[in-house]
Amino acid sequence: xxxxxxxxQDSTDYPLPESARTYLAGxxxxxxxxxxxxxxxxLAAVPVSRLPPNPLLSLEAKDRLLxxxxxxxxxxxxxxxxxxxxxxDAVAYARSEEDVRxxxxxxxxxxxALIPYGGGTSVVGHINPLPGGLPTVTLDxxxxxxxxxxxxxxxxxxxxxxVRGPDLxxxxxxxxxxxxxxxxxxxxxxxGGWIATRSCGQQSFYYGRIEDLFAGGHVETxxxxxxxxxxxxxxxxxxxxxxxxxxxxxxxxxxxxxxxVRRRPETEAFYGVFFPxxxxxxxxxxxxxxxxxxxxxxxxxxxxxxxxxLVLAGKPDLTRWADRGLRLAGYRDxxxxxxxxxxxxxxxxxxxxxxxxxxxxxxxxxxxxAMIGRMWQKSRFLTPYLRNTLWSRGYxxxxxxxxxxxxxxxxxxQTIQQTLRGAFEARGERLLVFxxxxxxxxxxxxxxxxxxxxxxxxxxxxxxxxxxxxxxVSRAIVDLGGTISHQHGVGLDHAPxxxxxxxxxxxxxxxxxxxxxxxxxxxxxxxxxxxQRDG
Ligand SMILES: Cc1cc2nc3c(=O)[nH]c(=O)nc-3n(C[C@H](O)[C@H](O)[C@H](O)COP(=O)(O)OP(=O)(O)OC[C@H]3O[C@@H](n4cnc5c(N)ncnc54)[C@H](O)[C@@H]3O)c2cc1C
Numbered sequence: 001x002x003x004x005x006x007x008x009q010d011s012t013d014y015p016l017p018e019s020a021r022t023y024l025a026g027x028x029x030x031x032x033x034x035x036x037x038x039x040x041x042x043l044a045a046v047p048v049s050r051l052p053p054n055p056l057l058s059l060e061a062k063d064r065l066l067x068x069x070x071x072x073x074x075x076x077x078x079x080x081x082x083x084x085x086x087x088x089d090a091v092a093y094a095r096s097e098e099d100v101r102x103x104x105x106x107x108x109x110x111x112x113a114l115i116p117y118g119g120g121t122s123v124v125g126h127i128n129p130l131p132g133g134l135p136t137v138t139l140d141x142x143x144x145x146x147x148x149x150x151x152x153x154x155x156x157x158x159x160x161x162x163v164r165g166p167d168l169x170x171x172x173x174x175x176x177x178x179x180x181x182x183x184x185x186x187x188x189x190x191x192g193g194w195i196a197t198r199s200c201g202q203q204s205f206y207y208g209r210i211e212d213l214f215a216g217g218h219v220e221t222x223x224x225x226x227x228x229x230x231x232x233x234x235x236x237x238x239x240x241x242x243x244x245x246x247x248x249x250x251x252x253x254x255x256x257x258x259x260x261v262r263r264r265p266e267t268e269a270f271y272g273v274f275f276p277x278x279x280x281x282x283x284x285x286x287x288x289x290x291x292x293x294x295x296x297x298x299x300x301x302x303x304x305x306x307x308x309x310l311v312l313a314g315k316p317d318l319t320r321w322a323d324r325g326l327r328l329a330g331y332r333d334x335x336x337x338x339x340x341x342x343x344x345x346x347x348x349x350x351x352x353x354x355x356x357x358x359x360x361x362x363x364x365x366x367x368x369x370a371m372i373g374r375m376w377q378k379s380r381f382l383t384p385y386l387r388n389t390l391w392s393r394g395y396x397x398x399x400x401x402x403x404x405x406x407x408x409x410x411x412x413x414q415t416i417q418q419t420l421r422g423a424f425e426a427r428g429e430r431l432l433v434f435x436x437x438x439x440x441x442x443x444x445x446x447x448x449x450x451x452x453x454x455x456x457x458x459x460x461x462x463x464x465x466x467x468x469x470x471x472x473v474s475r476a477i478v479d480l481g482g483t484i485s486h487q488h489g490v491g492l493d494h495a496p497x498x499x500x501x502x503x504x505x506x507x508x509x510x511x512x513x514x515x516x517x518x519x520x521x522x523x524x525x526x527x528x529x530x531x532q533r534d535g
Contacts, residue, residue, distance in 0.1 A: 002188070068128065296342060329366065403483050
């Protein structure tokens with residue numbers, strides 16, 4: 001069963017070795033291990049629904065609790081400490097487009113807000129009802145998960161939007177195909193959620209981001225439906241798909257989507273390559289990204305992330321052995337680990353690997369280590385489970401991410417880390433902070449920073465320190481000229497920083513689009529665009 005107050009299936013754990021506990025305690029101290037609030041405490045806090053009974057709706061407290069939030073840090077604190085600020089008044093489960101239309105009509109008629117809900121994996125407050133806001137219906141799309149068609153001539157599949165990653169891939173694999181969209185939240189996130197948040201999979205360099213894969217679809221809005229035909233390309237004015245991509249439930253409910261699929265690759269392999277430091281690794285990665293080589297992934301950790309990854313890997317003997325070997329070879333404390341992914345036909349991948357490694361060698365990259373690549377591949381969707389273990393040991397974490405041109409990416413990463421460190425030090429707390437370049441492009445890279453700190457006995461204290469740091473680092477990111485999000489989206493947490501990227505006229509355009517399709521302002525209020533400006 002899915003954990004109600006953490007990540008993943010409750011049958012799966014990510015144990016933390018003793019050596020990792022000692023490491024964390026040494027770096028940032030020991031955190032509070034206050035017991036979690038039981039589910040009953042949260043159920044008792046669910047208020048009486050403000051909506052009348054209706055066959056479309058579940059008013060059950062448990063349904064409302066399970067749809068009250070996602071995976072952001074405030075969501076974690078709220079669930080674990082029994083203090084969520086708001087719950088939906090009802091949950092509706094959509095089994096068909098007719099159900100979606102009925103839910104929209106109900107909300108319009110009764111003046112209720114409607115929040116489309118995919119897999120509930122948002123990390124920036126996309127699916128939380130607003131405290132004191134309109135009565136709210138959360139519309140869960142998960143029953144809509146069918147593969148409707150697979151056109152092998154055109155390599156296009158049509159799915160209902162509520163399909164989750166593993167189900168989508170399983171249905172395609174049965175016919176020899178793949179979409180190749182693998183965000184780390186793959187286990188639970190859905191096709192509709194990926195489109196609505198402009199999500200990015202780990203191997204996007206080869207398969208493309210969701211905007212490259214999304215070929216067309218069907219959206220139900222309060223004023224009628226929009227069909228976006230699947231076309232290989234079009235010069236017929238602005239592309240409506242791009243308005244829907246990243247619309248975060250504000251413009252309508254995506255009910256089905258056509259996606260560009262491929263034949264499953266003959267080879268999908270990952271390798272670890274060590275560099276003496278992050279800067280040389282980044283130079284190699286930039287050159288590979290600009291060389292036109294068909295690698296599928298270039299994920300480059302800074303020195304702190306490289307060290308932490310090895311410590312948390314849970315294989316102390318192996319990491320001691322690796323550490324000794326690397327030191328002997330001259331790769332010391334500043335060493336930086338690249339995970340290099342190669343995907344495609346055997347003959348081509350051999351050549352791609354040869355060329356990519358030649359670039360790595362020119363920047364002092366060590367020989368490729370297949371075992372590290374295999375370990376990464378094995379745990380690629382398991383790593384988020386570590387968050388559960390860390391919480392129970394007294395620690396919590398969050399991530400911030402942006403994208404910048406190559407010329408500014410590494411200095412920006414430094415500023416981001418310093419800003420976070422400064423915000424925590426101002427409150428007398430130490431921080432473990434590390435960064436990787438997570439996705440690369442010919443003109444730049446995404447900079448993905450994780451920060452880990454002790455949780456306090458008092459949840460308000462944990463939230464206050466997180467808020468101050470999040471505010472400061474978001475400001476720093478936009479001041480650096482980076483996007484406020486490369487892949488997680490805007491939601492509630494990033495909404496105050498959107499205008500820095502879109503400009504005043506851009507914001508007018510976005511607000512007008514919302515008003516045109518949602519004249520009553522019922523669709524996911526307060527997300528993407530700040531609540532007070534919605535009208
Ligand atoms: C552990 C973890 C790892 C993650 N890794 C990645 C990653 O590698 N890459 C990445 O891009 N993101 C990542 N994320 C963020 C998150 O998984 C993505 O934003 C994902 O696309 C959300 O999909 P979802 O189905 O869970 O949507 P939800 O969280 O349910 O909803 C997100 C937003 O989409 C809207 N929405 C959902 N479905 C529809 C629909 N059918 N029609 C209209 N609007 C809809 C919602 O209203 C909401 O605004 C990660 C999150 C976690 C917790």
